[in-house]
Amino acid sequence: MLRLLVLLALLLPLSANADDARVRMQSFAQDLHSLSGAFEQSVTGARGSRGEPSRGTLALKAPRQFRWQTTAPFEQTIVADGARVWVYDPDLMQASVRSQSAEEAQSPLTVLTDLSRLDADFTASEAGEREGFAWLRLVPKADEAEFAFAELGFDHDGALARMRFEDALGNTTEIRFSGWQRNPKLPDDTFRFTPPPGVDVVGDPGKDAEVIPLLD
Numbered sequence: 001m002l003r004l005l006v007l008l009a010l011l012l013p014l015s016a017n018a019d020d021a022r023v024r025m026q027s028f029a030q031d032l033h034s035l036s037g038a039f040e041q042s043v044t045g046a047r048g049s050r051g052e053p054s055r056g057t058l059a060l061k062a063p064r065q066f067r068w069q070t071t072a073p074f075e076q077t078i079v080a081d082g083a084r085v086w087v088y089d090p091d092l093m094q095a096s097v098r099s100q101s102a103e104e105a106q107s108p109l110t111v112l113t114d115l116s117r118l119d120a121d122f123t124a125s126e127a128g129e130r131e132g133f134a135w136l137r138l139v140p141k142a143d144e145a146e147f148a149f150a151e152l153g154f155d156h157d158g159a160l161a162r163m164r165f166e167d168a169l170g171n172t173t174e175i176r177f178s179g180w181q182r183n184p185k186l187p188d189d190t191f192r193f194t195p196p197p198g199v200d201v202v203g204d205p206g207k208d209a210e211v212i213p214l215l216d
Helices: 002-017 020-029 100-104 116-121
Strands: 034-044 054-061 065-072 076-080 084-089 094-099 122-130 133-140 149-154 160-166 172-182 200-202
Touching: 020 122, 020 133, 020 149, 094 100, 116 122
Parallel strands: 094 200
Antiparallel strands: 034 054, 034 172, 054 065, 065 076, 076 084, 084 094, 122 133, 133 149, 149 160, 160 172
16 A cells, blocks of 8 residues: 555656646636737758848737737748738838638647647647756648647746747757737737738739739
């Protein structure tokens, strides 16, 4: 009987921590309707080469809206309005647009404001603790996903601190998050994009999109 009690005492802590990353994610996402913060992103090639880091801000809003604003070393804006995904490069004077349906199934960040997408779009598993974070590994179920897997790292306070994903070519992207604001009141135009005059629009924005046509 004593040996059984000792064995149970040893197993209980392991059981409590078995779903540590998932528990932290559920706690972080609970009652979360909108989210804003800052990011720093770095990309490492399959052979170890590192690109120039970038940084900027992001905003999410349930159920399917997000804004990713890169401010350095160059400017780029990605906006998902619920129906379309816009990518705007001001230096190139070009904006591309595509249907959001395929894009959102490939984004791990969508699960933060819609936990129902976690098991619907990904196979999730615990990836242990590294660098002081509890990691959750997500493998996309979509056949044509843009990445092979992603890992979300949550700190001891339960906040999402890191995201790391690897594409089919072996390139690894790591994103560090900071300055999270839960359920902020975001301006109405945060998730709307209207191409400025003279910007070349590539793709089909649809009839209801606000698009300023190019002048001949």
